[in-house]
Amino acid sequence: MEDMGSYFFIEYTRDRMQAELHCKQDLTKLPETIKEEDLLRFLNKNQIKHGIIRKHTKQFEVDLSTITFPILIAKGTDPKHGTDGTITYTVQTTEQVKEHDVWNFREVMQIPMVNKGDKLAVIALPKQGEQGIDIFGNPIPAKKGKPVLCRAGKNVIFNEDELTFYASASGQVSVANHTIHVHDVYEVHESLSMKIGNLNFNGSVIIHGDVPSGYSVKADGDIKIYGMVEAAEVVSGGSVYISEGMAGLKTGKIDAAVDVHIGYVNQGNIRCGRNLFVENSILHSDCKAKNTIYCQRGNIIGGQVNAEEKIEVNDLGNRMNTQTEIYLGNQNTSDQSLKTLLSERKQAEATVKQLEMIGQKIIRSKDQMNPEQLKLMLSRQQHSLKKTKQQIDDINQQIVEQAQLVDETIDREIIVRNNLYANTILIYGKYRHTVDKDQQHMKITWNNNEFNFQPL
Template structure:
């Protein structure tokens, strides 16, 4: 071995991952270099793995001074494991496409999920593959790191497909290495161009005011801690407005459940169940399929209808402001039904006139005289008008069938006024009507045998 030491110097890398052969450039003609001798030389120096046999043959067959230094052995680096990852498959973006915007207040959308919707998929980390150095020592591979995220509130994780799913309808929230779905979206202050209009699959809480022009739509409840102005609020659940609504003749509240407000001024209100007003209803159009409770305030102007009963302190005022009260029937639907019925009658009459005109022109067309150019134009217009009028009639008929205004059971209908019902108050009980001519105090009104009865409480 000493003879090769005279010819070569073996350089071992600090990380023991490679060995390089250097020529000492000395004359030693009596030494015959072979690949076997070189292999033994490497083994003597503990280099036993990753030997490059082609390099050995090259050193043995050529002049070492010409080819050295040459890498004679190389280890195999370990392949470290790949970290696990999470891929979100649900939509997370808040920006709206141009076609999704109805007005300039449509700023963003709330990332929302439906119950059972897949949120994300986990990809497990890999273990990696160990390596070896030129001393044939194993080099451990670092395993990939696990994804450190867990299912939070209203989220379930399924092992069979390593996926997270929403347990309820709600807003996606990823915080503190936890995936959550919350059924309430909260705005800490007033609605503004920063928040924009809101549309959410759960409930919405606004801790400030809702200015004019904004839209708030929720499939759950809506709770506004402040004031609502000329805005549009619609909830499939309940609506609660702590202060009230100053609607400016366009502010609208529509709820599938109850509506509870401080007061209503020039507002449009439609409650699927009961309407609770702590103070007064002024020049508003209110509809409740249940009852209306305004026991400490008054109803002045506009109209207020309830499917069952209305309890109020005062109706109207000393100026005899016209105020309509409807019980047992949805006044807005009833008015719309009357409007559509008149429209239908008018369309039917127009169709008869068009049919008569068409019949007359066709008869003349079949004669030898025929139609003049002007009459042919009239016939063409008649046909177009007939098509349009029949389409309008079909639309109106469909609306009437869908409306189907129903009158509640007369025995349940009650108006209770613990203060005064002023003159020019028009009472509707079902399809019966009565106008109050003189002030009525501490009054109970109900329907009996087709007559509106007014009695003292």
């Protein structure tokens, strides 16, 4: 048969994943049929080597008049991207509170205790995926799955063969900053008083009473308070659970590395590394959460409330139009935080080089020292070197997490289930929007440098 190029031409998509066969001439000028082998040679001449749709090429041998041009003649194989690693907890942890669940405040106050040897969590490794092939036969790389970020912390061991975390002591499970801990528990069976004083414990603390004004409670693990907190200071390396609430008198402070679960907040200051769950209302307070603030059954009136991703509330503001400031997004610059981490890593790397040089000098001078002195100096040098390298690993992990936060596109929104009152001020960075009239059942999103209002 004469050159197929006089009848047809091929167009392919920019990503080289599809090719269409177009007809140059009027259909009446085409022959009735074309041999499939001629068509395949024409495709091969145009470098199309993969994904040829044989069902369509066979139509050319039957009847060209039944074909509608352009016709899809080749389709590449899409890559199968890898899946990220996962972690499955086999015990109750503070990590298991799901954002969109209707959470039960009373159940949250239960203490997740484990015994020595208990299995805590199992890791599934990421899957690498399979590469694709475009219509020209070129490989298309698949995205690799990311490993799950989780480490063994205090009283926890990791079995690499089983990819499983186990408790090496009995205590309370807590997950903070991608690290699983089992903390010892210190219990107080009454309200804090001069008899007990301030608490500073390297595990978890449980108080079956109140924390009055002027006292401080600090713990590396979780803090559970079955009463109320007044103008006191509560600082936790895990999560904070307060059964009643906080009457902070503008000076009370709660600072948690993970979540805060509390009945109500009145004139308090709260900072948490992940989510803030308030059973009732937030009144004239300064609250900030890394991810989300939930105030499902109450309202937010006055003060300043900041969540980087989402705020969900029943009523926002009040009928008296009390000024209420709601911040979305990170009010601190992530770039500055990243610069600080890079600077710290540079200093730590310089320290490693100095310690390695010191170690070499000690070894060269071993003949001039007695064995005890040599052993002591080498032990100190190795301890400092190990500690500094661990510091670099920790900084690198923080840099990875910070970079993910900077690169990630986050949907930021405010959900008002009931009433949104006037004189509520919405703030994102340098942008401010004052609600000028009462509204109901609103979803407010941040998009294209403005707040967008949509009915729920």
